[in-house]
Each structure stands twice: as C-alpha cells, then as structure tokens.
Amino acid sequence: MAEVQGIVNELATKLRKRKVEGSRETARLTAELFRTVISQQRVTSAALVEVVRDVGQQLIAANPVELAVGNIVRRVLRIIRDSDLSLEVGGLTLVPQGDDGDIVEEDDKPFMLSDAISQTILHQPSLVAQLESKPNLVRHFEGKADKTPRSWQFKHQIIEGVNDLIEDINTCHEQIADQALELIHQNEVILTLGHSRTVKKFLYAAKEKKRSFQVYVAEGAPKHLGHVLAKELAEKHLQTTVISDSSVFAIISRVNMVIVGVHAVMANGGVIAPVGMNMVALAAKKYAVPFVVVAGTHKLCPLFPNNPEVLLNDMRCPSELLSFGEFSDCMDYSIGSGAPLLNVVNPAFDYVPPELVSLFVTEIGGYHPSYIYRLISDYYSSEDLVLQQKPAS
Amino acid sequence: MWRRSASFILDNRTPNDVASASRPESLALSPPLQSSAMADADANSAYYQTRAAHHGVVTSDWLAQAQAAVGRNPDDLGSVVASEAEPKPASDSGKPFSVIEEFNNWRKQPDLAEAVAAIRALASVIMSSEATTMMELEIELKKASDSLKSWDKTSISLTAGCDLFMRFVTRTTALEYEDFNSAKSRLIERAEKFGEISTKARRIIAVLSQDFIFDGCTILVHGFSRVVLEVLKTAAQSKKLFRVFCTEGRPDRTGLRLSNELAKLDVPVKLLIDSAVAYTMDEVDMVFVGADGVVESGGIINMMGTYQIALVAHSMNKPVYVAAESYKFARLYPLDQKDMAPALRPIDFGVPIPSKVEVERSARDYTPPQYLTLLFTDLGVLTPSVVSDELIQLYL
Numbered sequence: 131m132a133e134v135q136g137i138v139n140e141l142a143t144k145l146r147k148r149k150v151e152g153s154r155e156t157a158r159l160t161a162e163l164f165r166t167v168i169s170q171q172r173v174t175s176a177a178l179v180e181v182v183r184d185v186g187q188q189l190i191a192a193n194p195v196e197l198a199v200g201n202i203v204r205r206v207l208r209i210i211r212d213s214d215l216s217l218e219v220g221g222l223t224l225v226p227q228g229d230d231g232d233i234v235e236e237d238d239k240p241f242m243l244s245d246a247i248s249q250t251i252l253h254q255p256s257l258v259a260q261l262e263s264k265p266n267l268v269r270h271f272e273g274k275a276d277k278t279p280r281s282w283q284f285k286h287q288i289i290e291g292v293n294d295l296i297e298d299i300n301t302c303h304e305q306i307a308d309q310a311l312e313l314i315h316q317n318e319v320i321l322t323l324g325h326s327r328t329v330k331k332f333l334y335a336a337k338e339k340k341r342s343f344q345v346y347v348a349e350g351a352p353k354h355l356g357h358v359l360a361k362e363l364a365e366k367h368l369q370t371t372v373i374s375d376s377s378v379f380a381i382i383s384r385v386n387m388v389i390v391g392v393h394a395v396m397a398n399g400g401v402i403a404p405v406g407m408n409m410v411a412l413a414a415k416k417y418a419v420p421f422v423v424v425a426g427t428h429k430l431c432p433l434f435p436n437n438p439e440v441l442l443n444d445m446r447c448p449s450e451l452l453s454f455g456e457f458s459d460c461m462d463y464s465i466g467s468g469a470p471l472l473n474v475v476n477p478a479f480d481y482v483p484p485e486l487v488s489l490f491v492t493e494i495g496g497y498h499p500s501y502i503y504r505l506i507s508d509y510y511s512s513e514d515l516v517l518q519q520k521p522a523s
Numbered sequence: 524m525w526r527r528s529a530s531f532i533l534d535n536r537t538p539n540d541v542a543s544a545s546r547p548e549s550l551a552l553s554p555p556l557q558s559s560a561m562a563d564a565d566a567n568s569a570y571y572q573t574r575a576a577h578h579g580v581v582t583s584d585w586l587a588q589a590q591a592a593v594g595r596n597p598d599d600l601g602s603v604v605a606s607e608a609e610p611k612p613a614s615d616s617g618k619p620f621s622v623i624e625e626f627n628n629w630r631k632q633p634d635l636a637e638a639v640a641a642i643r644a645l646a647s648v649i650m651s652s653e654a655t656t657m658m659e660l661e662i663e664l665k666k667a668s669d670s671l672k673s674w675d676k677t678s679i680s681l682t683a684g685c686d687l688f689m690r691f692v693t694r695t696t697a698l699e700y701e702d703f704n705s706a707k708s709r710l711i712e713r714a715e716k717f718g719e720i721s722t723k724a725r726r727i728i729a730v731l732s733q734d735f736i737f738d739g740c741t742i743l744v745h746g747f748s749r750v751v752l753e754v755l756k757t758a759a760q761s762k763k764l765f766r767v768f769c770t771e772g773r774p775d776r777t778g779l780r781l782s783n784e785l786a787k788l789d790v791p792v793k794l795l796i797d798s799a800v801a802y803t804m805d806e807v808d809m810v811f812v813g814a815d816g817v818v819e820s821g822g823i824i825n826m827m828g829t830y831q832i833a834l835v836a837h838s839m840n841k842p843v844y845v846a847a848e849s850y851k852f853a854r855l856y857p858l859d860q861k862d863m864a865p866a867l868r869p870i871d872f873g874v875p876i877p878s879k880v881e882v883e884r885s886a887r888d889y890t891p892p893q894y895l896t897l898l899f900t901d902l903g904v905l906t907p908s909v910v911s912d913e914l915i916q917l918y919l
Binding site for chain 2: 398434501504515
C-alpha cells in the first residue's frame with residue numbers, strides 16, 4: 131500500500147512541477163500508474179472504484195489544467211464498470227435491484243441486456259433509463275463474498291482494458307496519420323500553428339504517400355515552437371514558410387486548409403488550444419477555410435467549459451514576453467501605490483468554440499463537433515463526471 | 524415571378540362570411556373551412572390559460588372576454604377557462620370516471636408540471652380499470668391518452684408525457700410477467716415514481732447550471748419558467764452576485780411575476796419591455812429560458828418572444844441556455860413557425876380595437892437549434908444535437 135502511495139506521489143510531484151510535457155505523455159504515465167495501482171489491489175469492484183477515484187483526485191489536484199489526467203481517470207473507471215457488467219452478464223446471475231435497493235426478484239436464468247440498453251441504463255441517464263429501474267450492480271457486487279477465480283478474472287479484465295488504453299495512447303499518432311491521405315490533396319496549402327507532434331506525423335504521412343503540398347507555420351509566440359516544426363518539416367523536403375501569428379489574417383486567403391493540434395477537446399466540441407488558435411479559427415471561418423483538429427481520444431474531456439479562458443488556462447512566466455531587466459522600473463511593487471503600472475499576462479491556452487471547428491480527426495475516424503457527445507458516452511460514464519464526493523445537499 | 528401573392532386578401536373573404544365578426548379574428552389557415560375547424564382555431568389554448576391562471580395575472584377584462592367566448596361558441600371542445608368555469612366532462616367518456624377531470628384536478632396545482640399531471644391521470648386510469656389482461660389495459664390507456672391529447676392539442680408537455688408513459692407501457696409488456704396484477708402494480712408504481720422525478724429534475728437542473736453562473740454576470744430571462752426560477756434561486760442562495768434582466772412578457776406579464784419572486788430573493792432585477800432586448804443585449808452575459816417543449820431537432824418551443832431574443836443573442840455572440848426537464852422532449856419536427864398546432868391567447872390592448880383589425884394571437888414560437896448553446900436537463904448538460912439521439916433511443 132505504501133509503495134503505491136509512493137509512486138502516486140512521484141507522479142503528482144512531476145505534474146505539479148510541470149515536468150511532464152504534453153497531454154499524450156501525461157496520459158500514458160497516468161495510465162501506467164493506474165495499471166500498477168490496480169494490479170496491487172485485492173479488493174472488490176466498488177472499493178476499487180473508490181481507490182481509483184481517490185488516486186485520481188490527488189493527480190488532478192496536482193495539475194488541474196492538464197485535463198488528460200482527468201480523462202484517463204474516468205476512462206479507467208469506465209473500464210472497471212464495464213468489466214463488472216460483462217462479468218455479470220456472461221453466464222452469471224444478475225439480480226436486478228429496484229431504486230430503493232431491495233432485490234426485486236431472484237432469477238436463475240441470466241438476464242441478457244442488449245448492448246444499447248446496457249449502454250443507456252448503466253452509463254448514461256437517459257429517457258430510457260428513467261422508465262426502467264436501474265439494476266444497481268456495483269452495490270450488489272459488494273455484498274457477495276470474494277470468490278477467488280471470479281475476482282481474479284475481474285482484475286485480469288481490467289488490466290487488459292488498461293493495457294488496451296495504453297496501447298491506444300501510444301499508437302494514436304499512427305492511426306491518425308493513416309487518414310492523412312483522405313484529407314490532404316495534391317498541391318494544397320496548409321496552415322498550422324505551433325508545434326504539434328500529431329500534426330507533424332500527419333504531414334509526414336501525406337508526404338510519404340507522394341502528395342506534394344506546402345505548409346505555412348505560424349510561429350506560436352511566445353514560445354516560438356513553430357520554428358522547430360518548420361525546421362523538421364524542411365528536413366523532410368516539405369516546402370515550408372514561417373509566418374508570425376499576427377499575419378495569419380493576411381495569409382489565410384491563400385490557404386486551403388488549416389490543420390492544428392490541440393491541448394484538449396471539451397464535451398461541447400470546443401477546444402483548448404495553444405494561445406493564438408482562436409485568431410486562426412476566426413480567420414479560417416471568415417474566409418471559409420476548413421479548420422481541422424487532429425487529436426487522440428485521450429484528449430477528449432467529458433466536461434463542459436464554463437469560463438474556459440480563466441478556469442482552464444495556465445498563466446505562464448511573464449519573462450517569456452518581456453525580460454525583467456529592461457522593465458524592472460515599471461514592475462516595481464514598492465513605488466507609488468504598491469501596485470505595478472505594467473502588467474504582463476502570458477496565458478498558455480485559448481478556447482476555440484465549436485462553431486469554428488469543421489472536423490475532428492481522431493484515431494477512430496473523423497467527426498463533426500456536434501457528434502462529440504457520442505464519443506463521450508462511449509468512453510466515459512456519467513457517474514464519473516464529478517470525481518469529488520460532495521456532501522449531499 | 525416568385526413575388527408573394529396577396530393571398531391574405533383571398534383568405535380573409537371566406538371566414539368573414541362564416542363566423543361572427545365582432546371578435547378579432549385570427550388569420551384563417553386555408554379558404555375552404557368548416558365551422559368546427561374555425562371554432563378550433565378560435566378556441567383559446569387551454570394550456571396557456573392554465574399558465575396564466577397559475578401566474579395569477581388574469582385581468583378582469585380577460586376573464587370577461589373569455590366568458591363571452593364560452594357563451595358565444597357552445598361547440599368549443601372542453602372547457603375554455605380551466606380554473607374558472609366548471610370543468611366539463613369529456614365528450615367521449617360515458618363512464619363516471621373521466622380522465623380529463625382527473626387531469627384537470629392534478630393540473631390545478633401550480634407546482635405540478637403538465638406532463639406529470641398527465642401521467643398521474645393515466646395512472647388513475649389504471650387503478651380504476653376493470654381490465655383483466657395487459658392487452659385490454661393497454662387499449663384503455665391508449666384511449667385515455669388519446670382523449671387527453673385531443674382535449675388540448677396545443678400542450679406539448681401533455682403530449683410528450685402521455686407518449687412517454689404509453690411507451691413505457693408497451694415496453695413493460697415486452698418483459699415477461701406471469702401475473703397481471705404485478706404488472707399493473709409495477710405500472711402504477713412507476714407512474715408514481717415519475718411524479719417524484721418532476722421535483723427532482725428541477726433540483727438536478729439547478730445544480731448543473733450553477734457552474735455557468737459566475738460572479739458579476741448579467742442574466743436575461745424571458746417568460747416565467749419554474750425551472751429557471753429554481754436555477755436562479757439556487758444561485759442566489761449560494762451567495763453568487765449576479766443581476767437579472769426580465770422581459771415584461773406581454774401579454775402574460777410574466778416578467779412582473781418573475782421580478783416579484785426575484786426581489787424576494789434580494790437579486791437585483793431590471794424590467795425591460797420586450798422591445799428593449801436588443802438595446803440591452805450588449806450588457807447581458809447569457810440568456811436563460813425554460814421550454815414548453817423540446818423538439819427533435821434540438822430546438823425549443825417556448826413563449827412568444829423567445830425566438831426573437833435568441834436571434835439577437837446569437838448575432839451578438841451571447842450564449843442562450845435552456846433549462847428543460849427530459850419529459851418535455853417531444854416527437855415533433857417543426858419546419859417553420861407555423862408548422863405547429865396553433866395555440867392562441869387573448870391579448871388585451873387596453874383599448875377597444877376596430878373589428879377589421881386582426882391580432883396575431885399565437886402564444887408561442889419555435890427557436891431553431893442553431894441559436895441555442897446548451898440545454899440543461901435532468902439527463903445532464905446537453906448540446907442540441909443530443910436531443911434527437913435520446914428520442915431515437917426511446918422510441919425506436
């Protein structure tokens with residue numbers, strides 16, 4: 131138990147100190163951590179859910195802006211609930227319970243739920259679920275004695291599920307890149323901003339399949355990661371042009387398509403992207419240029435953004451914008467009223483609303499922003515949206 | 524070549540010959556009209572009258588007008604003034620038990636939603652039924668549900684509630700129950716549980732919407748929705764600082780009633796006339812409305828004026844949030860404003876109007892989904908595209 135807490139603390143510290151770069155790396159580390167945590171537990175499913183939740187809360191608290199952590203926590207919870215359900219349905223008795231927890235009837239024959247109904251009844255509240263009384267599986271499972279072969283099977287299934295998840299995270303770039311050929315045509319001009327590994331692999335794949343196209347890379351101030359991307363693309367013999375963020379509006383009329391990578395995709399189809407992306411999206415909308423977002427499903431967050439510019443933003447060090455030495459007299463707290471006259475704000479992220487996004491390319495295919503809710507109901511369970519146990523009002 | 528023809532001149536000639544001319548006439552639907560259709564179009568929507576009665580802003584002229592209408596057209600279906608006149612027994616039910624009476628009894632409670640009242644009425648049909656097989660019971664229920672729906676064609680939540688319950692009945696019979704009585708009791712139990720959903724639904728919606736109300740925000744509200752009131756109450760009780768702009772809500776004066784309630788909660792309120800919405804929209808951070816019904820496209824049917832406000836909000840990039848319970852999801856797909864059963868409402872201008880002047884008396888409009896940002900329902904926060912998914916899962 132103690133060493134589990136130890137590795138959890140290790141990852142939490144890494145997250146807090148922002149030592150982990152990028153949502154994919156974060157997602158992978160989190161998933162691997164959960165694999166270790168789960169394999170060392172010897173508990174029933176309900177308690178396992180609690181353990182995962184608890185660990186999840188610690189990790190999220192370490193870095194609330196890195197939404198991938200929360201996504202992976204909820205994915206793991208969904209895997210646990212799915213394994214629970216499939217074990218029950220697979221040849222074992224299912225005792226449906228009424229809403230008040232009493233056992234309604236004992237059945238000897240297994241109660242087969244169709245896929246659609248099991249999805250709706252057990253994972254999402256829906257009109258269907260309101261009519262049927264939900265069989266309360268997790269609570270029931272707690273009551274049974276821990277039969278060793280069954281609980282071993284249960285854990286085995288969960289570990290398998292988490293392994294699949296890790297595999298998906300590792301291979302998401304390749305699967306997304308496979309779809310490059312359908313999107314990028316001959317002699318196209320593509321615009322991107324900043325440095326996204328997914329976009330890079332996407333463009334490489336198209337280049338390898340002998341498509342000839344040009345790329346405009348907006349540098350992505352203040353980190354100027356666009357310069358790095360431009361260099362890498364040029365090494366692969368792609369015609370590249372570097373532009374500043376401010377000239378996007380001037381260039382956009384010459385561009386056929388905008389392809390970008392993002393930090394997170396929210397439940398309404400909006401995206402959290404590196405700063406400057408909203409400008410690019412608005413320019414693309416104005417000139418009717420398709421705005422394509424490439425993102426792995428580990429970036430898909432089931433939360434709705436309220437006030438995302440503030441709550442989901444990371445304020446970075448202002449020295450990236452202004453060097454302190456030159457402006458130290460304006461930023462002095464000890465003169466005048468005590469508040470500096472010059473403020474420097476360096477947000478890391480931008481929120482792009484769903485109306486501006488044309489297409490999401492994920493490893494499972496291309497989707498319109500209005501379809502995101504479906505992906506969310508496939509990957510997450512609505513009971514896990516709020517991870518903290520708030521006191522019941 | 525495609526200029527609009529002045530068909531309203533032709534349309535007006537035929538109904539003027541048929542009906543009495545002393546009341547302001549509504550625009551006829553098509554030239555060949557039967558008098559019963561005419562009576563239907565003129566009949567004031569019972570649903571909106573109940574809402575007005577609940578709000579307690581029934582003026583005496585309105586009452587007199589309504590009473591006169593009852594006296595003049597004896598062949599009106601059902602009772603025109605629900606809470607004032609005697610509830611007339613349903614025309615097709617010869618039994619001493621009338622589902623319509625039962626429904627009216629439930630409906631009079633101001634805190635109870637229409638759909639729940641309908642379901643309770645149907646539950647009492649089951650309780651008083653003498654059927655011995657599921658098939659018989661189903662047929663009885665179908666008849667009762669149809670008579671309820673035809674009694675007030677304009678109420679969407681009534682239709683939706685009946686449909687939901689009938690759907691549940693048909694689904695339950697698919698599962699094997701050897702005992703008819705246990706099936707019957709299960710249906711009744713579910714109907715009763717459904718009643719609890721109504722109050723629970725409002726709490727869930729209020730909790731879900733709290734995150735979207737931030738300190739210092741300005742909310743524009745249109746119409747008097749009990750759900751929206753619950754949302755604002757919860758926000759006020761959790762000590763959030765916000766102010767509310769209420770539209771006056773002619774002719775129901777819903778804004779006056781709402782501002783009363785909000786003043787009791789110490790929330791700063793500002794009343795606007797309906798035409799002042801665009802003028803104040805730039806100060807507004809979000810628009811909150813309820814819904815009489817949520818249609819398949821994800822759009823909503825709500826009090827007249829909602830569409831206008833949504834259009835203005837959309838053009839100024841303000842989010843429009845809808846708070847609606849899930850039993851309001853209806854299997855309708857209006858293609859334009861007139862594509863619904865007309866729901867008319869008497870409008871009192873305060874001065875007598877010459878008889879030749881027509882009055883647009885529709886009580887509601889349809890807001891297409893592209894103008895709505897999010898729907899807060901007891902199923903969670905939904906984007907408009909989710910509504911059709913939910914309906915398909917339930918009905919198909």
